[in-house]
Amino acid sequence: MTALLTVIISYLAAVVLGIIPGRHYRLIRGLALVTGLSTLAVSLVCYGQFRLGEGGTFQNVIELPWIPAIGAEFKVGVDGLSISLLMLTGLVAVCGVLFTWTLRERANQFYAYYFALIGGVFGVFLSLDLFLLFVFYELAIVPKYFIIAIWGSGRKTYAAMKLVLFSFVGSAVALLGLIAIYYGSGQHTFDLVQLMHSGEFSPKFQIVVFPVLFVGFGILAGMWPFHTWAPTGHVAAPTAASMLLAGVVMKLGAYGCLRVAIGLLPEGAVYWAPVVGWIAVINIVYGALIALVQTDFKYVIGYSSVSHMGFVLLGLATLNEVGLVGASLQMFSHGVIGALLFALVGSVVYSRTRSRQLGDFHNLVQRMPGICWTFVAAGLASMGLPGFSGFVAELHVLIGAWNQDRFSIWIMVMAGIGVLATFAYTLVKIHEAFFGKSSASASDEPYAPMTLAEKIGCGLLLSIATVIGIYPPLLTSILEPSLAPILEALAAAGKEVF
């Protein structure tokens, strides 16, 4: 029951906040913060209640009849993987409110959509029934459109439409796969647990259906070449939404790839692993190189998200324990760091400079020193410096990839180039943004220092990234047992395919 509270609280808050008249924006943002905090608290309670000894099974399961005619149930539960993502979602939800603290325009509607989106995200991470999962997946798409189209900036309607179209195409493709699973299993059930234990899919079926599911979910994970929605959408979205999009929504896709595509079709996964590996390193290098030449600060971060999601995909493609743990860690890590970067660029810096063009920035290091050094720290975390979560995650992924004998050596080389390119663009852009001088605006007037809300938000995200970086067992201890069933299936599949 505990875990389900996250969904209930979010949807309830969406309704309540939507009803309160918009002029009470102080009350609204206060309630929004309380909502975010309570979802975070609930997810932390789930973490505390998680029984490590039974890590391989789903816990906190609730099962209610729903649509018996098609064998769909309302079934939810959590394991270590979903708990880590629940905590991430709660954290980003809280910080999103903090960085939207000054919003007044239609605040009631904004938070209504915001929590509707978050409710859908929580729902996906909790669902143990493929049909339910799909419903939540769709429910999460709709609010995104309105948030971007109403509160966004730049080409917002275009971006909103592009994002929604990509999401819908992705979910349509995924639905195709899900229906195939429904019929292919011969059991006419959507129950994920039952399918994992007794789903008998022929190798041929798996090889055909796996790419359908993987691409369907992968679109939302920013998989190359279906990634173009991500930078455009992230850039046009208001800060809280870009934090959610980059931090959490992209993980929905990766979660689907891992839980559904790899979890149910291990033989398909084994067959396609080298291809996925190649796509993953293309993601890494491609995103990093494009980030290197962007002139819009927010696009830099947008493409860096694409690059970092490549590490998630690479971890998934390794299909071994270290790699999968690494992919899950990277989901969490990028969620935290990506959200921080978007908050800094989209809200903290933008609200002061009123520009996102790197060329317009003038001598920011002296005009906003605190923000500058915070960004440097965030940038270091993003490039995977030891001591931050990104390093642990990337290390796991790289060890995993190295241990995957079916990967060509060139995948490792590409991953290495990607690591270097990440380093290059992060440093180059930090220097262009904060240490550069623009002749256009020669004013050296200092900007306002960070507000309390901004300080709390940045401090929270940075310290989480550091804590995980220094003591990763906080997450790996719950991830590892929960990935065991998938790994067992993969081990069996590996024997069968070869």
Next chain:
Amino acid sequence: MNLFDFSHSVGWLWWIPLFPLMATVWLGFFNPSGKFAAAVANAALLASLLLSIRAFAMTWGPEAGVLTANFTWIQVAGVNLEFGVVLNPLTGAMLAMVTFVGLLIFLYSTSYMSRDPGMTRFFCYLSLFMVGMLGLVMSNSLLLLFMFWEIVGLASYLLIGFWFRKPSAAAAAKKAFITTRIGDLGFLLGLLWAFKATSTFLLFDGGQGLLEIEQITALSATKDVLFGLNGAGVIALFLFIGAVGKSGQLPLHVWLPDAMEGPTPVSALIHAATMVAAGVFLVARAFPLFLADATVLGIVSWVGALTALFAALVALGQYDIKRILAYSTVSQLGLMMVGLGAGGLALSEGGVSIGTFHLLTHAFFKALLFLGAGAIIHGCGHEQDIRLMGGVFNRMKVASICYLAGALALCAFPFTSGYYSKDQILLSAWTAHGAVFWISASASLLTAFYMTRQCCYVFLGDYRGKGPIRQSPSLMTAPLVILAIFSLAMGIVSEEFYHILTYLSGIAVDQHAWIVVVVSWVIALGGIALGLLIYGGSQLGLDATDPMKGSLRTPYAWLENQFFIDELYDATVARLWKASAVLIVFLESGIHFLVETVRGLVTGMGGFLSKTIDQKLIDQISFDGVCDRIYKSGRLNAIIQNGFLQGYLRSVTLGAVILGVLYLVFAR
């Protein structure tokens, strides 16, 4: 592992980096005043120094072995990622050197930076550097070593860019970080490779560690893994790439001279005495892996020798006092690599002590030279160009004498510390490879020559700068004197010196080979004599041409421009990098185009559906048409049913008439 157990385990070693860490955190979070910050940082380092001396003393005995304290960081996939500390002579000597030289430089900085508004930030970064450096030398895990290695790189980045208001400093910081990262990638690949091959990151683990005989034997048994190297050699080669980046060896040396943009104490501590030596230390630490493949040892000695010669040549053509010292650092680091590589070939395990010995002596005299240069720069009104100095000796006696002592040690003048360590390098090169020996010897000759040139410029003649020469405060000169004593007086305890060699590797080292002794003497004295001959009596300064330039025009221009390596990289590597980014952007626009086409088709089809089918066919023609007809027919009816009785009657009559006519027509 117990941090408080000071007798049975070496877990307490963790306190050595922990003290500076506490200082970093304190300074970073509470931002106290500059003076107080300096006191905190100095006190923390003093505590580390005391513990380091204890660690050093523990290893300074005949029975000293390898002591470790390990613990598991993460357990994943049934494999433990383990961390730990190791105490062996290499650790002990490095700890003592780093903390001792570090403390002197901290004291010096307290005076040097006292007017800088960023003093707190400076000591925060400096303490962070100490955390990384001390952690690095005591790590017993390749992974942990890598992590500290990165912290050291980060601190170096922050300190080079300390005066970030200068664009050149910010650019140099960026360049240093990215260039060393290229090397770090090699290190990362090496450690991943090692982990795959041995499933452990631990260096010493009671027989199971990466550097212990069992694993080394297993690794070297796998022949021809990559480039014809055996399993251990491949790992060693990758680690060496990391060392090349950090220690500024060819071809990744370009960042080190630019790193002099940082404050002078930083150049002394990080870019001369300690951090840049981390690459050499890494090779020394992982020496058993290098020993397993003679090819890698050959590569190490060749890269080292060529770097030594190249950098010594470039140093000849420089006019910036710190840049000359920077290139001399590159050159000396190259010689240390020769010591390790050739020493390994000649003496097997003994090679460790040859390279490390020069590392230790170099740390003292190079720190001295940089601090001395700092005092001179400070005195000459922040002028770094040697052509604008001159006559400094008479005005700053103490600093000048100390500087000359350092210079003598660098030139390997007989019976200074540099003489003993360089002698050993040349000796091992002589045994290992003739060409390497002659290259190293010429590099050493050039060293003596360019140092003499620099000293002539700085100390002789009349003062050519503007403004009066200021004396340094005693807090700045005291560390100079101490370092000068260490650089010179080592010769008095020369027998003890050879004991250090034995101590470092546990192998007795041959002390005498007359040919090498002769060559060493010729090099040092000859280089100095040549320098005095050419520069001693000449007119020097901005308006006078450099005496060397007068006779060697074109080659000297190459030296002045550092062989155009930076320009070469700008033209090739940087271009390639940009080009690939542009190419990818091109590809991205392709994808955008595709997406846009699809979107255009979809919206176009939507438009077609909405405009043509929906609005025209269905709405206008079908729906609207039908409605229109109904509406229009309604209007017709409305005309008829207008409510006027006459009209109705008219219609009725008309209808009756029509009916009558119809009847008449059809009824027949």
